[in-house]
Amino acid sequence: MLNSDWWRNAxxxxxxxxxxxxxxGDGVGDLAGITRRLDALAELGVDAVWLSPFMTSPQRDAGYDVADYCDVDxxxxxxxDFDALLARAHDLGLRVVVDLVPNHSSSEHPWFQEALAAGPGSPERGRYLFREGRGATGELPPNNWQSVFGGPAWTRITEADGTAGPWYLHLFDASQPDLxxxxxxxxxxxREILRFWLDRGVDGFRVDVAHGMIKADDLPDYTPDPDGGSMGGDExxxxxxAQEGVHDIYRDWRRVLEAYDGERVLIAExxxxxxxxxARWVRPxxxxxxxxxxxxxxxxxxxxxxxIVDESLEAFGAVGxxxxxxxxxxxxxxxxSRLALTPPPPQGEGIGPRSPRLPDEAxxxxxxxxxxxxxxxxxxxxxxxxxxxxxxxxxxxLPDEARQDPTFARTGGKLYGRDGCRVPIPWETDAPAAGFSPTGDSWLPQxxxxxxxxxxxxxxxPGxxxxFYRAALAVRRDHQLGAGEIEWLDSAPDVIALRNRGLTIVANTGSTPVPLPAGEVVVSSGPLGDGILPGDTTVWLR
Structure with missing residues (x-):
């Protein structure tokens, strides 16, 4: 049975x-493939499935460049196929959350194509952030903003009569103009897009770049910290x-969702x-x-x-x-891989064969x-x-010629980007493409x-x-750990220990083994010694 307020501890x-x-067999995963594998997710013990973009798109950024928000690519x-997936998921007790990309559309979206055709000063142009350039003839971008994927965040258009026109903003790829x-x-x-998917029965939306959308009125120059991540996070x-106006958008969307039966949710990236x-994004x-x-x-x-756990519980708890x-x-x-690199590269850079440091897989x-x-x-x-x-x-x-992340192309291969975490996953040892595809084709090589x-x-x-995941998820569900509260316990310097709902959780983040506390071992992330908790191991005790 699908419970109310399911999202609080899902x-x-x-x-x-x-x-x-x-x-x-075309080498690209699809909705029918997901439907056939949903039983494995129910068996794993999760509560919901979030689907990254599957809407109509030219796929210049793996579907985050949407050309039709109300259809399947x-x-x-x-x-x-989507309706069948949703019905099967619900039959298995799984909620379904879909990705929504509101900061930008594809440059092939009819909205943008109509804006180009309509010309200067038209209402259609007002859908996007067109601005005149700087310099004597407007030959310079309106400001110095850089794309998340590298290079300028502005592209100049050519008008229908062949003259140079204004520039449009794209915080991501040039094929993703900002609305x-x-x-x-x-x-x-x-609002229409939200209702389209809610009417089909989706349980919520993961909102891409939920701290974007609103830009400062005068679009001032800004130079980010070169050591920071590409998606923000600066204080x-x-x-x-993170402009203040984004909050009005989500208050409006919350009202749309609350008009529907069931517990539909909005999740912010x-x-x-x-x-x-x-935490201001998740006020009531x-x-x-x-x-x-x-x-x-x-x-x-x-x-x-x-x-970070204390900070998180305090910050989110303060807004309920x-x-x-x-x-x-x-x-x-x-x-x-990331936790085996100290420190890891900034978000978005990725790692590859020429990276100065590579993780030890074990x-x-x-x-x-x-x-x-x-x-x-x-x-x-x-x-x-x-x-x-x-x-x-x-x-x-991954060979250079196989990489498809715009970051790799826009930086001339300087940054590897995100392809390394997107390689198709393996299902069966002896099957073509490890069970991902019946033909053995795979859009990124495995x-x-x-x-x-x-x-x-x-x-x-065993082991x-x-x-390990199945066991931990089962115990988490049985003990309702997601609805619990933590009590910190005294521990050695490299050890973190807490109690939640009658279980004692001890994680040894160091390399030196420590004595294992008394209790029955319920879940362990790795082998335990006789009365010893090895380094890089977490145990749950009753």
Whole structure:
């Protein structure tokens, strides 16, 4: 049975459709493939599935460049395929959250094509952020803003008569023009989009770049910290991130959702710091959850983890929202690899064959499992990224010619980008493409080591990463840890220990073994010594 307020302590599993399961053999995952594999997610023990973009798109940024917000891209199937997926998920007791991309559309969206055709001063141009250039003939961009993917955030158009026209803003790729959210027309269209999917029965929306959309009125020059992440997170005022006007948008959307039966939710991808500021996205009349990127970026260190957990519970609790916990997603280096790099590269840069430092796969897997063991014991809602239950590392050795992330192209290969966490996942050891595709085709090449991580090689195998995840999720559900409260326990310097709902959770983030507290072992992220908790290991005790 689907419970009310399910989102407060849910475990939500992110599916990246093109890399999850391919039913047609074209090498790209699709909705029918997801539907056929939903039983595995129900067996894993998650509560909901979040689908990354599957809407109509030219796929210049893996679907985050939307050309039709109310249809399915033929690459992934049809609306009938989506309806079948939704019905099967609900039959299995799984909620379904879909990705919504409101900061920008595709340059191939009819809205933008109509804006180009309509000409200067037209209402159609007012849908997007067109501005005249600087310089004697407007030959310079309107300001110095840089794209998240590298290079200028402005592109100049050529008018129908062949003359040079104004520039349009694209905080991401040039194929992703930013919408002008000061225009009521844009608000009206997105209310219609929300209702279209809500009418079909979706349980909510993960909102891409939820700290974007509103830009400072005068579009002032701004130079970000070169050592910061590409998606923001600065504690300073950034003229294109976290502007006050975004909150009015989400109050309006919340009213739309509340007109529907059931508990429909809004989830923010908001790279905002500090967490006390991020919590403003989840005040009672705005969104329901926000990804806790502060937690994701915390190193595997006991003191740092305790600090971010305290900060998170205080910040989100102050506005009556649950904290969320997340370690991996489609935009960051997979956490078994990232936690084996100290420090990891800034978000969005990625790693590849020419990176100065590469992770040790065995160390990464041990740390990744331990970090998950600690995360799943915390109260609130947790997010899992497809394949992490198999222990998948970041794929480092992708050939340059195979890479498709715009970051790689726009920086001339200087930054690898996010392809390494998007490689199609393995299902069966001996099947073509490790069970991802019946033909063996795969839009990104899978490493030979994927056979070792395949689901069928781990299912039912004691000590496997898959069985560790299944056990932890089952105990989390049985003990309702997501609805609990934590009590910190005294511990050694590299150890973090807490109690939640009758369980004692101890994580050794160091390399030196420590004595194992008394109690029955319920879940362990790795092998235990006789009365010893090894380094990079988390244990749950009753």
């Amino acid at each position: 475990v939500i599993y992110q599916v990246y459709p093109r890399s999850f399961a391919d039913s047609t 033929p690459l992934f199937g049809t609306l009938a 002008d959210w000061s225009n009521p027309w844009v608000h009206d269209r997105f 300073v005022d950034v003229p294109y991130w 908001a790279w905002v710091a500090p967490l006390s500021k991020m 009349d705005e969104m329901h959850q926000a990804f806790n990127f502060g937690y994701l970026e915390t190193p595997w260190q006991a003191a740092a983890l305790r600090s 929202a649950p904290s969320t916990w997340v370690l991996s997603n489609h935009d960051v280096i997979r956490h078994p 160390v990464g897997l041990r740390r990744g499992r331990a970090a998950t063991g600690f995360m799943l014991a915390l109260p609130g809602s947790a997010y899992l990224y497809q394949g992490e239950e198999l222990g998948l590392p970041e794929v480092v050795d 490493p030979a080591s994927w056979a070792f991580y395949a689901r069928d090689a781990q299912r039912g195998v 496997s990463t898959l069985e």
